[in-house]
Amino acid sequence: MTVDSLRPVCAGVAVIFGGLVPVHLLMLSGDAGVVMAGVAGAISAIMLVLWYAFATDLADLLERNAQTVGCLIGALCGVETLTHMAVIGEPWVTTAVILVVMAVGACVSSRAVCTVVILGTDLGWLGVVLVLGPDAVWWQAGAQLLAASVLGAVFNVIRHRTVERLETAKQAIADMAVTDELTGLNNRRGLLLAGEPLLDAARRANRAVSVLYLDLDGLKEVNDTRGHAAGDRLITSAGGVLASVFRSADVVARLGGDEFAVLLSGLTETQFSAREEQLRRELAAVGISASVGAVHLAPAEPDQPLEQLVDVADAAMYAVKRARAVGAPLRLA
Numbered sequence: 001m002t003v004d005s006l007r008p009v010c011a012g013v014a015v016i017f018g019g020l021v022p023v024h025l026l027m028l029s030g031d032a033g034v035v036m037a038g039v040a041g042a043i044s045a046i047m048l049v050l051w052y053a054f055a056t057d058l059a060d061l062l063e064r065n066a067q068t069v070g071c072l073i074g075a076l077c078g079v080e081t082l083t084h085m086a087v088i089g090e091p092w093v094t095t096a097v098i099l100v101v102m103a104v105g106a107c108v109s110s111r112a113v114c115t116v117v118i119l120g121t122d123l124g125w126l127g128v129v130l131v132l133g134p135d136a137v138w139w140q141a142g143a144q145l146l147a148a149s150v151l152g153a154v155f156n157v158i159r160h161r162t163v164e165r166l167e168t169a170k171q172a173i174a175d176m177a178v179t180d181e182l183t184g185l186n187n188r189r190g191l192l193l194a195g196e197p198l199l200d201a202a203r204r205a206n207r208a209v210s211v212l213y214l215d216l217d218g219l220k221e222v223n224d225t226r227g228h229a230a231g232d233r234l235i236t237s238a239g240g241v242l243a244s245v246f247r248s249a250d251v252v253a254r255l256g257g258d259e260f261a262v263l264l265s266g267l268t269e270t271q272f273s274a275r276e277e278q279l280r281r282e283l284a285a286v287g288i289s290a291s292v293g294a295v296h297l298a299p300a301e302p303d304q305p306l307e308q309l310v311d312v313a314d315a316a317m318y319a320v321k322r323a324r325a326v327g328a329p330l331r332l333a
Contacts, residue, residue: 006066006073007054013073014047017080032087039083043076070108071117074101078121086128091141098125099148106152107159114156118149180254182232183239191253195263195306198251202265206299209265210272212279213313214238215321216258217289234288241282245275261310272296291324293317 017040024036050069054062062069078101081094088094102121106114125145129138178190186194202209216238223231235258242252242260251263267275276294283290293316295309304312 006062006069007051009070009073010047010051010054013077014044014051017041017044017047020044028088035087036084039080043080046076047073067108067110068113070104071110071113074104074108075117075120077101078117078124082121082124082128085125086131089132091138095125095141095144095148098145099151102148102152103155106156111156111160114152118152122146122149180239183236183243183254185239185243185260186251186253188253188255191251191255191261191263191310192306194251198249198263198265199306199309203303205266207266208268208272208296208298209263209309210267210294210296211264211309211313212262212276213293213310213317214242214260214262214279215291215317216260217291217321219258237286238283238288238290241279241286241288245279245282259314261313263306263309267296269296269298291317291321293320 020040021037021044024040025033027033028036050062050073053059078098081097081101085091085094098121102118106118122145125142129142132138178186178193180187180190199209216234219231219234222234235254238260239254242262246252246262246264249265253261255261264272264275272294276292280290280292293313295313295316297304297309
């Protein structure tokens with residue numbers, strides 16, 4: 001539910017209950033008319049306040065709690081019907097209205113609020129009946145109310161399970177858009193989405209920024225001689241090494257094929273060099289050779305966009321590759 005949907009609901013309920021004020025006064029005699037007119041007028045006033053609040057600075061707060069607001073509207077309708085039962089003593093019409101109120105409340109509320117509304121309505125109905133004096137007609141109406149309670153709870157569970165599954169599916173799709181399927185690392189899009197905030201935070205905190213760019217040596221040879229499954233194992237192994245060497249705060253990504261990039265912040269040049277050397281050792285320990293390009297910007301150096309930093313590290317990697325001519329032979333365990 002949103003402001004666009006709740007605001008007209010508030011206006012509609014306010015008009016309906018405002019119209020009931022003169023109806024109650026004209027059709028109900030004595031104190032009953034005054035009580036019902038007062039309840040209807042109070043509910044109408046509350047709805048008008050909510051309607052107005054949706055057009056003020058409170059709109060964002062109300063929209064964040066739209067489920068609860070929707071349930072409040074239903075609960076207020078339930079209060080009116082319970083009062084009608086207590087004053088007039090007619091169970092059938094009011095119970096039918098409560099069925100609708102509870103079904104709506106169950107669908108729009110959170111589980112906790114749904115439970116409160118259902119139990120509150122049931123207990124309120126039971127209290128009114130005990131005051132009026134229970135008889136067979138009231139208990140038949142009570143059976144309907146009990147059925148409505150169960151139905152409302154079932155609707156609530158179904159709704160929330162559906163929403164949870166949709167959210168899970170939506171999150172899975174979002175993760176697929178930024179995650180490399182083979183290694184589980186970020187892909188190029190994930191690097192940019194996670195890296196830009198890290199880069200901005202490093203600049204605000206006046207911290208150094210570093211980028212590593214890796215190209216696995218001989219992947220094409222492995223694919224050609226041993227098959228793509230062996231090449232995938234090589235890539236996966238390299239991704240596991242990268243994930244283990246770097247911190248959770250660092251952004252590690254597979255950019256495609258045999259190329260990886262890592263964005264780090266807050267390291268001195270000495271610390272960065274040590275981390276790069278550790279990476280080389282860990283890769284060598286599992287039989288992987290890689291050409292590594294590196295760029296390190298001290299806090300005082302000019303700002304550069306993340307993509308430009310990655311391009312600079314990429315160029316440095318190719319310089320290393322050309323200088324090495326041919327990488328060390330690969331071997332897979």
